[in-house]
Amino acid sequence: MTEAKGTVLNGTGGIWVVRTTDGLTVDASLRGRLKQESTKLKLAVGDEVTIARDESEGAWSIAEIHPRRGVLARRAPGKARGERIVAANVDQVLVVFAAAKPEPHVRMLDRFLVIAEGNDIPARIIFNKVELVGGPSGVDAIARDYERAGYDVHRTSVKAEIGLTELRDVLAGKTSALTGPSGVGKSSLCNALFPGLDLRTAEISESVNKGRHTTVGALLVPIPDAFGGFVVDTPGLREVGMWGLPSVDLAHCFPEFRPLLGLCKFQDCSHGHEPNCAVRSAVESGQVSRERYESFLKLREELAEAEKTW
Ligand SMILES: Nc1nc2c(ncn2[C@@H]2O[C@H](COP(=O)(O)OP(=O)(O)OP(=O)(O)O)[C@@H](O)[C@H]2O)c(=O)[nH]1
Ligand SMILES: [Mg+2]
Ligand SMILES: [Zn+2]
Secondary structure (H helix, E strand, O other): OEEEEEEEEEEOOOEEEEEEOOOOEEEEEEOHHHHHHOOOOOOOOOOEEEEEEOOOOOOEEEEEEOOOOOEEEEEOOOOOOOEEEEEEOOOEEEEEEEOOOOOOOHHHHHHHHHHHHHOOOOEEEEEEOHHHHOOHHHHHHHHHHHHHOOOEEEEOEOOOOEOHHHHHHHHOOOEEEEEOOOOOOHHHHHHHHOOOOOHHHHHHHHHHHHHHOOOOOOEEEEOOOOOOOEEEEOOOHHHOOOOOOOHHHHHHHOOOOHHHOOOOOOOOOOOOOOOOOHHHHHHHOOOOOHHHHHHHHHHHHHHHHHHOOO
């Protein structure tokens, strides 16, 4: 019996592609026992597993699924009807926007951050294409709100090679989910940071899978060994709705609101129109950004609307 530890890169329902810690990529299927248990615990991209193979069999099977450090998931609305896991063991979400072309859209940026916060995964923000706005300081006005909220903000340019070394250190050795609108430079960044990591190839192999199997959605792409880690390529991350998030939990997904949440006059304050609301006072005094508060109000309304249909 040979055993190895590895990480699930992708799967098509029956067969899972596992990358071993030795750098081998093998196909493996779930063992009978785990298959039954997997109605409770579904195997997901990003899961760390032990695979085993009998010398006689030749085929690898997944013998053990290791405990997860966390998941990036879309919660099912209503009761505990389970969740749809996008990827397991995601260390960080990197929200990528462009300084220009396309213009950054803060409501959308805040939505991505809330998804990360709702899953308890640390998020970072990247403003790419900064050479279009005169360099890194060209995004200061928009970045300031997020830095004040406690987020790390990276200013990069693939074209002018700005901020790339620093960003490489952030990705190395970790599993990072990259998200953001189309055309902001996510693939360009990955290819510039890690020559040899070809995100497009991965996307193509997924679309091939789509035709033949039920696809699991996300893909884990190994970062070249000299650096280590994985990039989660999730064409569908944009669709990870927040409709499973109870609207009362939304305020906790804005880190700069958290220290204020016990201070409102009413314990069940919705931070809308109630008197003596600590969040609104902080907005009025300039301590909390008005743009972020506007995003909060908009998302809260959206979630409350979704709750009615639960
Ligand atoms: N000016 C400028 N253009 C860039 C920079 N980085 C990427 N681009 C260009 O922006 C365009 C989009 O880049 P992609 O890497 O394909 O964007 P993406 O975020 O992966 O887009 P999707 O895969 O559609 O989600 C390409 O034409 C790139 O050459 C940059 O730093 N500055
Ligand atoms: Mg891309
Ligand atoms: Zn309040």
